[in-house]
Amino acid sequence: MSIRKINVGIVGLGTVGSGLIEIIEKKKNTFKKLYNLNLAIVGVSAKRKTKKRSFNIKNYIWYQDPLKMLNNPEIDVIVELIGGSDGLALELAEKSLRKGKSFVTANKALVAKHGVKIFELSNRYNSRFSFEASVGGGIPIIRLTQNSMIVGKIKNIYGILNGTCNYILSKMREDNLPFKKALKNAQNLGFAESDPHDDISGNDTAYKLAILSKLVFGFSNKISDIFVEGITNIEEIDIKMASKLGYRIVLLGISNLNNNKVMQRVHPSLVPNNSMIAKVNNELNTIVVDDEFTDKIMIVGKGAGKMPTAASVMSDILNIVDENKKKVFSSKANKSHKLISQNIDKREGKFYIRMGVDDKPGVLADITLFFKKQKISIKSMFQLDNKIKNIVPLVFVTHKVTEKKIKLVLKRISILDIIKTKITLIRIEDM
Ligand SMILES: NC(=O)c1ccc[n+]([C@@H]2O[C@H](COP(=O)([O-])OP(=O)(O)OC[C@H]3O[C@@H](n4cnc5c(N)ncnc54)[C@H](OP(=O)(O)O)[C@@H]3O)[C@@H](O)[C@H]2O)c1
Structure with a gap:
């Protein structure tokens, strides 16, 4: 030869x-x-x-x-x-x-x-x-989704797509560190850039999610179609409460296909402690592909770093001579079906909600009643001991409710006199 x-x-x-x-x-x-x-x-x-x-x-x-x-x-x-x-x-x-x-x-x-x-x-x-290395660094996700290895129609693709955020959230949990300290540690160890904005704002995850959605759904999307929320608002108290409730907090990028509508979102999420995704620690990344026949396939690996990323680039160079030209992105000309972007307001799921309230008798009952009136069913609630300046933190976990409804209700609650802090809302994903 x-x-x-x-x-x-x-x-x-x-x-x-x-x-x-x-x-x-x-x-x-x-x-x-x-x-x-x-x-x-x-x-x-x-x-x-x-x-x-x-x-x-x-x-x-x-x-x-x-x-x-x-x-x-x-x-x-x-x-x-x-x-x-x-x-x-x-x-x-x-x-x-x-x-x-x-x-x-x-x-x-x-x-x-x-x-x-x-x-x-x-x-x-x-x-x-x-462009294998553009998503998941050393994880071979592009080839996995493109090379006929997955036969069924992909319904969902999601994962932890940013090692910096995963490292920060892992260290906040394991070492009880505040966000800023965990970020500083990540920077000292080279897991975060000196300007970490793209990572912690969720933008880096959104870029990768946009590529994955384009690939698996043949969807010509724009970054602005993606709902993006970073990790800067996560506090130690949320990490601790999540653990108490049997969850851990991770930054997920999620893209779902439902009836020709694609919902793409990046946000911190509570995932059950016993789920596979909760085991992905530190700077590791993971991507889960959920298709109609195989069910869920999960790959874990280094999502960045000199050698893992360079190895991915190397694999692209080696494959140039071996691979036939694949479909990759669907161009306008051969698009067989029209997919549209779906707003996150249509998401139905559980929520973790934290707020600081006046330390007065009856406040908890008042807020619970507010939720009840709006037909939002509360799964559990906690009044925490660590009161600061007469402000008591309250945590609620809801049953399933639409995003639109919860946002509307929280907007109304946030203007009540008894509410003394910003309201933190974290989505729960039962993976
Ligand atoms: N680092 C990772 O772990 C990782 C993981 C996945 C994907 N990526 C992607 O890989 C790409 C490279 O990342 P990196 O981390 O290797 O970046 P980097 O360390 O900042 O290196 C960038 C390189 O580009 C050169 N450069 C910048 N502007 C240039 C210009 N106008 N003309 C010619 N060269 C120019 C720089 O030159 P000098 O050396 O002379 O300054 C440097 O060599 C980025 O798209 C990044 O998103 C990186």
Whole structure:
């Protein structure tokens, strides 16, 4: 069998880019033996040539302008590891595919925003577009959903898609830490960026969820279709109360298909302590695919980090020569059914509600009566001992009720004189 050749140009030599170079340097000979493949890095590019790197930059041809790589006919694959939903990343994607080069990326922001457009270009120019590392880092979820391994119609896809948030919530629970302290620890250990906004706001999870929804439901969605709530409002008291009630709090990204409507949401959720998802700790990620025949399939792994993410990018490069061109995102032309986005107000489920009230006799009864009048059935309620400045925390757990109704009722309760704090609402997901 003749030796196949892949020449790669790598743009972005940071965490993931340097990991990719290390993998290629270490495994080049193995790939040759195993896959009959000659893999060569024929160009590299980053912002600063003089920056200290974990590999010897002098071994590679440096491009100060990464777009110039596209003029090199020897390069078969452009690997984009810069980041950002637009600008250079998008330009590289479009121009690479137009030139017939394969385009590999780990960039969730780019794929979430422009994935369908880029996929259509790859179809038009018969070039490959792969993005395994953009969701779940080292977890091979894209191939799992695309390679005919799941036969039935997927009804739900959900999971813990952000390692930073999972690490923070794990440490708040295990070490009784307040949010800010747990975040600081995560930053010191390299599990959180110095600017953690995208992670803790839920935006990073929303990007990944948008990609998953597009893939499994063939749904041309916008990030703004997704309900997004981060973890910044979670307090130690909520973590403790959740444990007392038999739950733990995780940040979930959830996408459900129901009667041609797709509801996508990202929010902290109480999940039962004995569920599999509650066992996914620290920086680990998990994705659950729920289809009509297999029921639930759950994969767990490192959702980020230098080597897991670089290994995912590597698998995309290796698969370029092996895989036939797959459907991936459904383009406008071949969309067989019309799906519409469904607002979270239609969600029906249980809720955990916490509020601080005046320490006066009869307050608990007043609020309970309020819920009763609105026909909201309360499963359990607690008045906690840790009173601060005459404010008593109350916790309620509801039976199933629609999101719309609970929000309406809490809006009314929040303006009562006896309510002395912001009301915390966390959704309960019985997985
Ligand atoms: N880190 C992870 O664990 C992880 C996991 C999953 C997905 N991803 C995705 O992978 C991508 C890369 O992430 P990363 O963590 O490796 O980022 P990073 O460490 O910040 O590296 C970014 C790289 O891009 C280069 N760069 C920035 N602007 C550039 C420009 N205008 N022209 C040329 N090069 C430019 C930087 O150059 P200098 O080195 O010269 O500064 C750097 O090498 C992102 O899309 C990210 O979302 C990362």
